[in-house]
Amino acid sequence: TGHHWGYGKEDGPSAWHRQFPVAKGNRQSPIDIIPDEARRDSSLGPIFLKYDRCTSLNIANNGHSVVVEFNDSDDRSVIQGGPLDNPYRLKQFHFHWGEKGCEGSEHTVAGAGYASELHLVHWNADKYKTFEEAATAPDGLAVLGIFLKLGDDHRWLHMITDALYMVKFKGSSTDFKGFNPKCLLPSNLHYWTYLGSLTTPPLHESVIWIVLKEPIVVSEKQLGMFRLLQFSGEEDGQRMRMENNFRPPQPLKERLVRSSN
Ligand SMILES: CNS(=O)(=O)c1c(F)c(F)c(SCCO)c(F)c1F
Numbered sequence: 001t002g003h004h005w006g007y008g009k010e011d012g013p014s015a016w017h018r019q020f021p022v023a024k025g026n027r028q029s030p031i032d033i034i035p036d037e038a039r040r041d042s043s044l045g046p047i048f049l050k051y052d053r054c055t056s057l058n059i060a061n062n063g064h065s066v067v068v069e070f071n072d073s074d075d076r077s078v079i080q081g082g083p084l085d086n087p088y089r090l091k092q093f094h095f096h097w098g099e100k101g102c103e104g105s106e107h108t109v110a111g112a113g114y115a116s117e118l119h120l121v122h123w124n125a126d127k128y129k130t131f132e133e134a135a136t137a138p139d140g141l142a143v144l145g146i147f148l149k150l151g152d153d154h155r156w157l158h159m160i161t162d163a164l165y166m167v168k169f170k171g172s173s174t175d176f177k178g179f180n181p182k183c184l185l186p187s188n189l190h191y192w193t194y195l196g197s198l199t200t201p202p203l204h205e206s207v208i209w210i211v212l213k214e215p216i217v218v219s220e221k222q223l224g225m226f227r228l229l230q231f232s233g234e235e236d237g238q239r240m241r242m243e244n245n246f247r248p249p250q251p252l253k254e255r256l257v258r259s260s261n
């Protein structure tokens with residue numbers, strides 16, 4: 001129903017504010033992270049990721065990205081520590097990417113973009129009964145952001161890229177059991193953290209962002225496979241290659257970015 005949002009000229013990030021006025025809010029994401037202006041906070045401990053391979057369910061094309069969804073009916077797969085007061089349950093992960101190597105991530109670092117950005121979305125099930133309720137609460141979600149830069153093949157990403165042909169079109173989904181996203185983490189979990197929002201409509205200001213400083217390395221060939229996906233459904237007329245599904249950085253406003261040690 002109604003006008004759907006996208007990443008094109010007419011329905012892209014610069015138009016989202018018409019249907020979602022919070023797009024011009026005070027804690028929007030992504031942002032440009034300036035390392036020299038981030039406050040090193042010794043009270044920020046390490047983050048801990050406990051992921052159980054048995055919780056992965058399926059991989060799907062939702063018309064905006066490729067998403068791997070998890071069983072979030074208990075605390076088998078959670079993120080905790082760092083800025084978080086309690087464990088947050090893993091709900092799904094997805095990617096944002098460009099059409100060329102120098103842009104595609106959502107967050108930038110001192111003005112520089114990466115080729116892609118992986119988002120692991122977690123929700124505060126200790127405080128809220130459902131993901132949907134948490135997604136509208138100021139401390140409802142915790143998204144772990146991981147940058148992807150171009151280089152050698154990533155040794156485990158093929159498990160995802162090998163499945164992409166099954167979810168080429170919007171609305172397609174297939175089983176994706178036994179995948180542990182721990183294999184997508186960099187060696188070092190140092191991070192920046194700040195209060196922000198979803199980066200796609202409805203742009204709820206409900207996200208505690210944890211962005212890892214160290215990127216993972218993937219090859220141009222592997223990233224190119226994401227661009228075989230389509231924004232459009234199988235029956236839709238024109239071919240709509242899925243790429244540039246990233247929102248540009250938003251005003252920092254009165255926010256502080258903190259840095260782990
Ligand atoms: C952080 N990236 S995001 O805004 O693009 C994003 C997203 F794409 C999602 F799909 C979901 S989950 C929606 C129901 O599954 C989410 F919470 C997000 F924050």
Ligand SMILES: [Zn+2]
Nearest residue numbers: 094096119199
């Ligand atoms: Zn995202």
